[in-house]
Amino acid sequence: xxxxxxxxxxxxxxxxxxxxxxxxxxxxxxxxxxxxxxxxxxxxxxxxxxxxxxxxxxxxxxxxxxxxxxxxxxxxxxxxxxxxxxxxxxxxxxxxxxxxxxxxxxxxxxxxxxxxxxxxxxxxxxxxxxxxxxxxxxxxxxxxxxxxxxxxxxxxxxxxxxxxxxxxxxxxxxxxxxxxxxxxxxxxxxxxxxxxxx
Amino acid sequence: xxxxxxxxxxxxxxxxxxxxxxxxxxxxxxxxxxxxxxxxxxxxxxxxxxxxxxxxxxxxxxxxxxxxxxxxxxxxxxxxxxxxxxxxxxxxxxxxxxxxxxxxxxxxxxxxxxxxxxxxxxxxxxxxxxxxxxxxxxxxxxxxxxxxxxxxxxxxxxxxxxxxxxxxxxxxxxxxxxxxxxxxxxxxxxxxxxxxxxxxxxxxxxxxxxxxxxxxxxxxxxxxxxxxxxxxxxxxxxxxxxxxxxxxxxxxxxxxxxxxxxxxxxxxxxxxxxxx
Numbered sequence: 136x137x138x139x140x141x142x143x144x145x146x147x148x149x150x151x152x153x154x155x156x157x158x159x160x161x162x163x164x165x166x167x168x169x170x171x172x173x174x175x176x177x178x179x180x181x182x183x184x185x186x187x188x189x190x191x192x193x194x195x196x197x198x199x200x201x202x203x204x205x206x207x208x209x210x211x212x213x214x215x216x217x218x219x220x221x222x223x224x225x226x227x228x229x230x231x232x233x234x235x236x237x238x239x240x241x242x243x244x245x246x247x248x249x250x251x252x253x254x255x256x257x258x259x260x261x262x263x264x265x266x267x268x269x270x271x272x273x274x275x276x277x278x279x280x281x282x283x284x285x286x287x288x289x290x291x292x293x294x295x296x297x298x299x300x301x302x303x304x305x306x307x308x309x310x311x312x313x314x315x316x317x318x319x320x321x322x323x324x325x326x327x328x329x330x331x332x333x
Numbered sequence: 334x335x336x337x338x339x340x341x342x343x344x345x346x347x348x349x350x351x352x353x354x355x356x357x358x359x360x361x362x363x364x365x366x367x368x369x370x371x372x373x374x375x376x377x378x379x380x381x382x383x384x385x386x387x388x389x390x391x392x393x394x395x396x397x398x399x400x401x402x403x404x405x406x407x408x409x410x411x412x413x414x415x416x417x418x419x420x421x422x423x424x425x426x427x428x429x430x431x432x433x434x435x436x437x438x439x440x441x442x443x444x445x446x447x448x449x450x451x452x453x454x455x456x457x458x459x460x461x462x463x464x465x466x467x468x469x470x471x472x473x474x475x476x477x478x479x480x481x482x483x484x485x486x487x488x489x490x491x492x493x494x495x496x497x498x499x500x501x502x503x504x505x506x507x508x509x510x511x512x513x514x515x516x517x518x519x520x521x522x523x524x525x526x527x528x529x530x531x532x533x534x535x536x537x538x539x540x541x542x543x544x545x546x547x548x549x550x551x552x553x554x555x556x557x558x559x560x561x562x563x564x565x566x567x568x569x570x571x572x573x574x575x576x577x578x579x580x581x582x583x584x585x586x587x588x589x590x591x592x593x594x595x596x597x598x599x600x601x602x603x604x605x606x607x608x609x
Contacts, residue, residue, distance in 0.1 A: 153371035159361050166360040180355040191364040259348045281345040282352060297494065313341055 190215030209292035273308035467495030476607035550583030
């Protein structure tokens with residue numbers, strides 16, 4: 136393709152007109168986001184792949200109902216997240232979610248001392264363990280905000296709630312996370328991932 | 334933000350930077366392989382008239398139960414060729430409504446008779462009060478003496494943004510259904526933030542694609558339907574009462590509307606198009 140890359144609105148307009156190649160560009164652009172959102176909501180990568188693929192296909196056929204000029208990401212996320220919710224099995228932890236804590240930060244300033252690195256990893260594991268003890272809704276809203284870095288409108292779309300309620304949901308979830316962390320306290324805390332023993 | 338809030342905020346951002354999601358599969362290839370048609374499908378064959386609706390219900394409150402059709406699910410099998418069903422599956426999908434034709438109903442919890450009042454039926458109010466309580470402009474037909482509903486119910490809790498049910502008594506041109514003296518039910522809610530609030534709709538009768546003011550609409554006719562709705566706890570519940578009949582579902586801007594009555598398709602469309 137020549138010239139500047141097409142912007143989102145142009146791609147969406149072309150896709151609405153039936154241009155599957157334009158839509159493919161959109162899918163490539165948003166497949167990470169869609170798949171990861173589906174991971175957070177479905178709780179498993181196999182279901183997430185299925186949900187994201189189905190969501191993109193449904194979104195294609197739903198394009199005639201997309202309101203021109205409105206943001207594409209929340210609209211797409213709402214469809215993908217809904218597919219993910221349909222595939223979520225009740226009671227499942229995010230065990231296959233594979234939110235692995237990387238042992239080493241990929242890039243960095245000065246390499247930390249081995250002790251400091253171990254301490255940082257330990258703290259992250261504790262935080263992740265605390266998140267694993269939250270309810271599903273709390274985990275999802277925190278993951279949407281911090282792990283997926285969604286906007287409020289996108290969070291509302293992914294979680295299927297009103298945009299006006301996102302802030303208070305997140306705030307309540309963080310309160311509960313803080314409470315869990317306080318409970319864990321300085322006590323010898325598990326260093327395994329939630330559900331990691333399965 | 335307090336110090337503690339800031340600490341947690343930073344810790345989560347730090348955690349996020351260390352996390353690895355599973356590698357994203359090549360969705361683009363898989364998806365494009367499935368885009369064999371442009372994003373508008375062909376229209377299937379027209380449908381036949383249906384018959385009774387809401388048989389056996391009595392009283393306004395029960396009618397309000399029928400109003401839960403918003404949250405409802407009509408399940409059965411569509412008699413259609415596989416090609417038509419595919420086209421149908423692609424076209425169906427108004428905001429707030431996900432539709433699946435045929436297949437098995439999802440597991441449901443059967444509602445005991447005494448439990449009905451616990452379902453978030455909504456409260457009977459005046460039209461003006463309903464307009465104050467919900468987040469959307471309540472539309473009312475401007476035709477055939479239907480400008481004032483005989484009863485109005487409002488529910489603010491489910492779905493998000495609220496729901497309004499408008500009910501009219503039977504009258505000339507608005508035949509009585511199988512119960513009391515009600516002739517028409519219209520339900521309105523905002524569907525855009527909950528893509529599949531009505532989980533699935535499938536009919537034993539027929540489904541036809543129509544248009545209301547240029548927007549896609551679906552006309553369901555025939556019998557029997559049985560309806561299941563999503564309760565506040567997110568469970569599907571099945572209404573004991575069988576509802577059957579003719580239903581028009583359409584959208585107007587951000588509103589999703591549903592009209593039920595012993596009406597012909599033409600009559601239903603005329604009412605729908607008059608709504609402001």
